[in-house]
Amino acid sequence: IKQGYIIPFLQTSTASDKMPASTNSLLKTVGAFIIATAAVNLLLGFQFAPEHDHTLPTSASSHINTKHTAPRKPHKKQSKASNASKTAANTDTDHSKSVSKTKATTTEETKEEDAVGAITFSNAKNHQVVTDPNHKLPKWITDYFDWHASMLKKFPGDEIFKNPDAPPAIIRKCVDGLCGGLHDRLGQLPMDLYLANQTQRMFFIHWVKPYAAQNFLVPPDPTLPGVEYSFDWRMPEYWAVGTKCVKRRDCLQKWFRMPELEGNVQGQRKGEASEKSGYDLVEEGIHNLTKGILKDEKVVQFEILSHLQEGHLETKLQELGETDMIHKTPSFGKIFLAFFSPSKPVQKMLDDTNEKLGLASQEYSAVHCRVRHPFGYRMGQKFGGIYAGKADRYIPEFNGGFKDTMVETAIKAIKCAATRDVKHKMYLMSDMSDLVDYMAFNVTDEKYVSSHPEWFQDQSSTNATAKNLMSTFDVVARPQNTPNLHIDKARMTVVENYYGAFVDLFLGIHANCVSYGIGFYAAFAAKISGTHCIVKYAKEKYGGSSELVKVENSLWCDMKAANKLA
Numbered sequence: 001i002k003q004g005y006i007i008p009f010l011q012t013s014t015a016s017d018k019m020p021a022s023t024n025s026l027l028k029t030v031g032a033f034i035i036a037t038a039a040v041n042l043l044l045g046f047q048f049a050p051e052h053d054h055t056l057p058t059s060a061s062s063h064i065n066t067k068h069t070a071p072r073k074p075h076k077k078q079s080k081a082s083n084a085s086k087t088a089a090n091t092d093t094d095h096s097k098s099v100s101k102t103k104a105t106t107t108e109e110t111k112e113e114d115a116v117g118a119i120t121f122s123n124a125k126n127h128q129v130v131t132d133p134n135h136k137l138p139k140w141i142t143d144y145f146d147w148h149a150s151m152l153k154k155f156p157g158d159e160i161f162k163n164p165d166a167p168p169a170i171i172r173k174c175v176d177g178l179c180g181g182l183h184d185r186l187g188q189l190p191m192d193l194y195l196a197n198q199t200q201r202m203f204f205i206h207w208v209k210p211y212a213a214q215n216f217l218v219p220p221d222p223t224l225p226g227v228e229y230s231f232d233w234r235m236p237e238y239w240a241v242g243t244k245c246v247k248r249r250d251c252l253q254k255w256f257r258m259p260e261l262e263g264n265v266q267g268q269r270k271g272e273a274s275e276k277s278g279y280d281l282v283e284e285g286i287h288n289l290t291k292g293i294l295k296d297e298k299v300v301q302f303e304i305l306s307h308l309q310e311g312h313l314e315t316k317l318q319e320l321g322e323t324d325m326i327h328k329t330p331s332f333g334k335i336f337l338a339f340f341s342p343s344k345p346v347q348k349m350l351d352d353t354n355e356k357l358g359l360a361s362q363e364y365s366a367v368h369c370r371v372r373h374p375f376g377y378r379m380g381q382k383f384g385g386i387y388a389g390k391a392d393r394y395i396p397e398f399n400g401g402f403k404d405t406m407v408e409t410a411i412k413a414i415k416c417a418a419t420r421d422v423k424h425k426m427y428l429m430s431d432m433s434d435l436v437d438y439m440a441f442n443v444t445d446e447k448y449v450s451s452h453p454e455w456f457q458d459q460s461s462t463n464a465t466a467k468n469l470m471s472t473f474d475v476v477a478r479p480q481n482t483p484n485l486h487i488d489k490a491r492m493t494v495v496e497n498y499y500g501a502f503v504d505l506f507l508g509i510h511a512n513c514v515s516y517g518i519g520f521y522a523a524f525a526a527k528i529s530g531t532h533c534i535v536k537y538a539k540e541k542y543g544g545s546s547e548l549v550k551v552e553n554s555l556w557c558d559m560k561a562a563n564k565l566a
Helices: 021-043 081-091 107-115 139-154 182-186 189-199 248-257 278-290 310-319 331-339 344-357 388-393 400-420 433-442 446-451 462-472 495-509 521-529 546-555 559-565
Strands: 169-174 202-207 299-302 364-369 425-430 513-516 534-536
Touching: 139 189, 139 202, 139 331, 169 189, 182 495, 182 521, 189 202, 189 278, 189 310, 189 331, 331 521, 344 495, 364 400, 364 495, 364 521, 400 425, 400 433, 400 462, 400 513, 400 534, 400 559, 425 433, 425 495, 433 446, 433 462, 495 521, 513 521, 521 534, 534 546
Parallel strands: 169 202, 169 299, 364 425, 364 513, 513 534
Antiparallel strands: none
């Protein structure tokens, strides 16, 4: 309407005068309907509540005096477990499984209850026990956890959005465009909590891409021994905030209307992504939410990457009198594991993998090969006429030069892992399923080797080196029944094909040692567990963060020592 695309349609013109009366009348009727519909859409949207009287600390060094309150118990879903992935894909309403064990009245309800909180590893420990049990989270964080839980209890379900007395909300979303991988999306919880705490807002996370986050992660079960905190980050179902819609596009329209902080993520729907640093965007967002143009908005969304500027948050915390800088202390892992545990299908894959491979928490090494990351290759480098930098978006053919490059990466990764821990098993994981199959299953299979004799005749070849290496060390892997996909860049597929990324993340968290190269996926797992047994075997060909690379130089693999072991 504003741009004049509809109004001229109704204006009397020479062309319309020459139309038959019935046609002209029909067009005007249709046009009037379009205008009326558009006008209603412009007028509808969010009805923001007035300013609230709930108080939170205005600095990280201030505290909320509240009692520890258990997380809410959301209303149970009524859809059947067998339709869970379909429901999430079409309506994005997989948000309401209970975090407490309650008596089920039907078989399907029992399945739903088991889906949440079933986080017991095969060694009968919950995931939070991998962190230092004697370390305590900063008080400003636990106070925020307690306040958040108390508000969810006071305003259950959609009341947190509908009730005018409920506090406002800030939502980290992944709805459209590129959002980043797991480290990008989940690796900056300290900054997210800082943003929520400073603006006195309820913090939630909402994904549409590739599916609702609850398909993969859920809050931990607070009734399990050793679970100190369980933070419920899930969005309640409510049509006005795009989490309860008949059609997916209806939900997206709600998100497109929602006020949003300026962001720096590719695919921002409002213009180009900001060139400001993530830290500057967060500080600017705090100002706008407390004193600026967004201070009266009930619900605000954001999509800011700030995990590569951790030093800025640490400086701010020091200025506020804090002594725990979080990122390099056990607090980082405790925060992550207070938010997330595996969903039921992801946990089942974890348990199956541990049982079949004989893995016990902190008694194996994780070896990660990120061979489809664009930073792992020279700019413009091609294999088979296809740019290597596009490998995240498609699954390249595992042959020729691309295959040899990937296998050489795995060889180096395993050798370097051996420099840290040669006693225990090594769990091999990669974003390329064919590579895992080849290393863990093919080169150890005499029938496979005999069917490709030309590959293994030259003992100095990449293939023969891989075969000999796998016979030297105890390297295991889970069956690659589905491709290991990047959750952001891969082409859309069924939800089950994304489970592997979360399974391997938690296997990395439970590893005693971690060997990694390009990207920060495996380093992220090590950061969560707090292990100091880390080795880095490869650097990015370009890009990356100088702040993080500087830290990683102390972890560089000694290739001379590695080659002596194999």
